[in-house]
Amino acid sequence: MTAADQTPARPRGFWAEAWSRYRRMPLAMAALAFVGLLGAIAILAPVIAGTKPVVCRYKERLYFPCLAYYHRAWEPVVFATDKFRGEYPRNLREKDPESWAVWPLVFQDPYRAVRADEWPGLPGNPARDEGRPSRRNLFGTTQAGVDVFAKMVHGTLVALLVGFVSMGIAATIGITVGALAGYFGGWVDAVVSRATEVVMCVPSLVLILALLAIVEKPTIWKMMAVLGLTGWTGISRLMRGEFLRLKSAEFVTAARAVGAGPGRIILRHVLPNALAPVMVPITFGIAAAILTESGLSFLGFGQPPPSASWGSLLNDARSNLKMWWLVFFPGLAIFLTVLAFNLVGEGLQQATDPRLREARK
Amino acid sequence: MAKASVRRHGMGHPEPPRDDERHSRPVPPMIHHLLRRLALGLVTLVLISFVVYGLIRSIPGTPLTVAVAQTDPSRRLNPADLERMKAAYGLDKPWHEAYFVWLGNVLRGDLGRSISRKAPVTQLIGERIGPTLALSAGSLLITWALSIPLGLYAAARSGTADERGVSLVLYMLYSVPTFVAALALQLVFSVWAEGKPWELPLFGMTSGLPHASTVAWLADVARHAILPLVCMTYVSLAWYSRFINTNLQEVLRQDYIRTARAKGAGPVRVLVHHAFRNTLIPLVTLLGLSLPALLGGSVIVEQIFTWPGMGRLFFESLRERDYPTIMGLTLLFSLLTLAGQLVADILYAWVDPRVSME
Numbered sequence: 001m002t003a004a005d006q007t008p009a010r011p012r013g014f015w016a017e018a019w020s021r022y023r024r025m026p027l028a029m030a031a032l033a034f035v036g037l038l039g040a041i042a043i044l045a046p047v048i049a050g051t052k053p054v055v056c057r058y059k060e061r062l063y064f065p066c067l068a069y070y071h072r073a074w075e076p077v078v079f080a081t082d083k084f085r086g087e088y089p090r091n092l093r094e095k096d097p098e099s100w101a102v103w104p105l106v107f108q109d110p111y112r113a114v115r116a117d118e119w120p121g122l123p124g125n126p127a128r129d130e131g132r133p134s135r136r137n138l139f140g141t142t143q144a145g146v147d148v149f150a151k152m153v154h155g156t157l158v159a160l161l162v163g164f165v166s167m168g169i170a171a172t173i174g175i176t177v178g179a180l181a182g183y184f185g186g187w188v189d190a191v192v193s194r195a196t197e198v199v200m201c202v203p204s205l206v207l208i209l210a211l212l213a214i215v216e217k218p219t220i221w222k223m224m225a226v227l228g229l230t231g232w233t234g235i236s237r238l239m240r241g242e243f244l245r246l247k248s249a250e251f252v253t254a255a256r257a258v259g260a261g262p263g264r265i266i267l268r269h270v271l272p273n274a275l276a277p278v279m280v281p282i283t284f285g286i287a288a289a290i291l292t293e294s295g296l297s298f299l300g301f302g303q304p305p306p307s308a309s310w311g312s313l314l315n316d317a318r319s320n321l322k323m324w325w326l327v328f329f330p331g332l333a334i335f336l337t338v339l340a341f342n343l344v345g346e347g348l349q350q351a352t353d354p355r356l357r358e359a360r361k
Numbered sequence: 362m363a364k365a366s367v368r369r370h371g372m373g374h375p376e377p378p379r380d381d382e383r384h385s386r387p388v389p390p391m392i393h394h395l396l397r398r399l400a401l402g403l404v405t406l407v408l409i410s411f412v413v414y415g416l417i418r419s420i421p422g423t424p425l426t427v428a429v430a431q432t433d434p435s436r437r438l439n440p441a442d443l444e445r446m447k448a449a450y451g452l453d454k455p456w457h458e459a460y461f462v463w464l465g466n467v468l469r470g471d472l473g474r475s476i477s478r479k480a481p482v483t484q485l486i487g488e489r490i491g492p493t494l495a496l497s498a499g500s501l502l503i504t505w506a507l508s509i510p511l512g513l514y515a516a517a518r519s520g521t522a523d524e525r526g527v528s529l530v531l532y533m534l535y536s537v538p539t540f541v542a543a544l545a546l547q548l549v550f551s552v553w554a555e556g557k558p559w560e561l562p563l564f565g566m567t568s569g570l571p572h573a574s575t576v577a578w579l580a581d582v583a584r585h586a587i588l589p590l591v592c593m594t595y596v597s598l599a600w601y602s603r604f605i606n607t608n609l610q611e612v613l614r615q616d617y618i619r620t621a622r623a624k625g626a627g628p629v630r631v632l633v634h635h636a637f638r639n640t641l642i643p644l645v646t647l648l649g650l651s652l653p654a655l656l657g658g659s660v661i662v663e664q665i666f667t668w669p670g671m672g673r674l675f676f677e678s679l680r681e682r683d684y685p686t687i688m689g690l691t692l693l694f695s696l697l698t699l700a701g702q703l704v705a706d707i708l709y710a711w712v713d714p715r716v717s718m719e
Contacts (some may be wrong), residue, residue: 194401198408201695205660206687209679210416291538295661298540299676317544318665321552321563331541339536 014276014352021351028347031340038337042157045069049106049150051114053088056101066104069154086112089119106147108137110154111306113145129323140325142316146306148325152333154308159337162224162293163286169228170289171282174235179274181236182243183266192236200233208292212301220303223296227289234281242274276352283345287338294334310334391710398706402699409695410467410688411460417679417687418456424476424682425452450476463688472692473685475678482689485674492566493658493670496586500593501651508598512605516613517632519606528606535599543592543665550588561587564667589666593659604647608640615639642713649705653697 012020022028046066047054054066058078065088068075084091086109092099107119116124124145125131131141131148139148181192199207211226212218218226246252247270255269296302297311298318305312310330317326425446447453451462466473472482511527518524551563562568562585572578612618613636621635658672667673671690678686 194405194408197405198412201405201409201698202413203657203675203691203694205675206413206416206679206691210413210420213420214416287536295538295540299661299664311540314540314544321544321548324548324552327541327544327548331538331545334541335533335537338538339533342532342536 018276018348018351022347025347025350028343028350031343031347034336034340035344038156038160038340041153042160045154045157047104049108049110049147049153050104051086051088051107051109051118053092053101053103056088056092056099058092058099059096069110087118106138106149106153108147108150110150110308111146113141114147129320131323131325133325139329140323142313142326143320143323148313148329151308151313152310152329155310155313155330155333158220158307158309159290159293159334162220162227163290163341165221166224166227166231166289166293167282167285169225170231170285171235171278173228174232175239175271175278177232178236178239179243179266179271182240183247183262183270185244189240192240196233196236199230204230204292208296209301212296218301218303220307220309223293223303227292231285231289235278235285238278238281239274242277243270246270246273279352280345280349283341283348287341287345290334290341291338294330395703395707398703402703405699406692406695407464410464410692413691414460414463414684414688415456417682417684418459420682422682423447423452424450424684463685467692472689475683475686477678477681477683478686482685485686486671486689486693489658489669489671489674490656492668493656493663493672495582496589496593496662496668496670497655497658499586499590500597501655503590503594504597504601508601508605511598511602512609513632513637515602515606516609516636517628519610528603531599531602534595535603537595539592539596539659539661540665542595543588543662546588546591547665561585564665566669585666589662589668592662592666601647605640605644608643609636612636612639642709645708645712646705649701649703649708652701652704653694656697657694 041048046052046069050066050069052065052068052075054064056063056065061078063076063078065075065079079088079091082091082095088101089107092101107122108114108125113125113127114122116122118124123136125137125141125147127141127145128143131137131145133140137147137149139152141147142151177192177196181189207230208226211229212223215222215226243266252265252269255265260269293302294309294311294314297307297309298314300315302309302312302315310333313326313330317323317330321327425443444453451459454462463473472486474481475485478485511531515524515528547563550559550561554560564585566585567578567581568585572581609632613632618631618635621631626635656671658670658675660672660676662668663670663672664676674686675690677683678690
């Protein structure tokens with residue numbers, strides 16, 4: 001027997017314990033796996049579908065043109081000066097016969113229709129309502145002939161970014177504001193509570209649309225900022241409640257007696273204990289943010305085209321409902337994503353809520 | 362926000378309330394609390410209207426320029442006319458001044474006239490309230506009528522395969538976005554069902570043709586209302602039945618349920634008489650909180666089905682920059698939200714004597 005076996009097992013931390021409980025829920029685990037899959041699709045989108053090579057050797061040098069899908073300025077300058085105009089297969093062959101390239105799995109672009117013979121032997125995308133799902137276009141094409149599969153793969157990144165970044169902003173604001181209000185009380189609490197109430201009572205559509213209109217040209221980043229700035233109220237209220245409850249706890253009094261200042265008490269003693277309950281609304285908030293963004297894109301208030309947002313595909317579907325694939329695939333994607341985040345939130349709630357744990361015994 | 366604080370006698374689910382407790386509670390704190398809530402609510406209302414007024418006046422475009430841009434450019438106003446019209450509508454003043462003019466008018470009971478529709482705002486709202494109420498009240502009724510039996514059923518059959526199936530379906534319904542459901546319903550019941558007996562109208566509230574009688578008109582409206590009603594109902598149905606089920610599960614674990622079972626009460630009596638009646642308190646609170654949704658309507662559903670309700674009016678006036686209408690609607694929505702919270706708290710204290718208003 002080794003020494004390590006003899007030492008009594010160190011009590012596991014709160015989160016380790018929560019994780020071990022979470023792991024026993026098959027549905028929540030499946031949802032988490034699905035979120036992981038979405039993350040992989042989002043990050044690998046340019047490798048899965050695109051018209052720019054993942055790696056190519058051109059005039060004795062290696063390039064990664066697919067990076068342009070993440071950020072337009074990352075497209076190697078040489079292809080612009082050599083007048084590729086986005087058509088890589090033909091230009092690579094003609095301008096440097098020695099070149100080679102590794103292509104994305106599906107040769108389709110999320111922002112434009114692929115023309116005939118752009119890829120040797122490949123017909124162009126069908127346009128208008130002709131583009132039902134086929135072997136070439138797995139999920140069909142839009143009115144303009146853009147491949148829906150490519151759009152949706154690239155839209156995954158948009159959806160996840162919207163969910164995580166906007167909820168990140170909302171959580172930061174909500175936690176800070178709620179913690180300050182709960183800990184200090186008094187006039188700080190009065191001001192914060194009023195502000196929270198105002199944001200809660202203003203119809204969220206007015207708030208979001210007005211803020212979007214003020215920033216003009218709503219890019220996806222501005223959309224995230226707006227969603228974050230309007231979505232913090234629930235978190236703030238919950239955080240305030242947790243702080244109100246915990247600030248009179250014995251360990252806080254003990255910390256104060258030892259001479260800890262308010263900053264240290266808030267950050268080191270109360271916050272870690274108050275974080276678990278807000279993780280649940282944050283997860284639900286990610287689902288809600290994805291829903292709101294696709295809803296806004298659907299109503300035509302999203303990022304102006306070309307946009308890869310799932311909601312913009314649904315907006316296309318509105319003008320011609322006969323193109324059922326424009327409803328079915330993006331609708332399914334939004335539904336599954338929202339469902340997955342809701343299930344993760346649910347699992348998190350069951351894994352971290354001590355009341356539910358007691359009830360189970 | 363001030364909320365009714367919950368004072369529980371002991372831990373766990375408490376025993377049913379006793380009557381003498383209800384009567385012996387002193388009344389003055391309640392009135393004091395209500396007055397405080399009303400005063401705070403007024404402050405919040407003024408703050409909200411101020412913020413919204415500032416926001417909508419900062420959106421590029423005014424009711425005059427947006428309307429003109431939509432018509433042909435040859436009919437564009439000349440600058441002098443534009444200035445004259447701006448002055449007529451009070452748009453020449455900076456927004457914080459214009460806000461106080463608006464506030465003064467509101468205090469005198471005047472919500473102003475819509476700029477783009479050339480009609481009093483109160484009249485516009487009055488026209489739209491009926492269609493919205495038809496949808497939301499209908500949806501609320503269906504939700505309550507279906508979710509209570511569903512919740513009871515799920516609690517009674519808890520853990521069985523059929524209950525798990527139903528609960529999973531409800532949970533999935535809860536995650537279906539309204540606009541996806543609306544498009545899918547339109548696709549199945551209007552586009553694909555064209556010419557078939559189960560075809561339903563794609564949008565609108567009536568088919569626009571003259572009706573022989575009131576009954577025929579009602580039937581036409583009902584046919585148009587089916588799809589929007591389904592869209593407005595399924596999410597709340599899923600949510601409510603889950604809510605009822607969860608509450609019932611918690612109550613069913615209590616000691617007094619075991620007592621009821623032990624003294625020989627049948628499963629139905631235990632579920633309905635002993636358990637369900639004790640879950641009514643949070644349900645009653647929900648009734649108060651659904652007040653704003655009742656009149657606010659659903660922007661997305663009304664927009665997709667071009668239903669002439671409040672949500673659509675709101676969306677259109679936002680697009681037309683029709684400041685008086687937006688403000689009137691915002692005022693109404695915020696008032697309803699605040700009133701709903703207050704009603705919820707009062708109901709809560711009224712049905713549950715253990716709750717005190719402090």
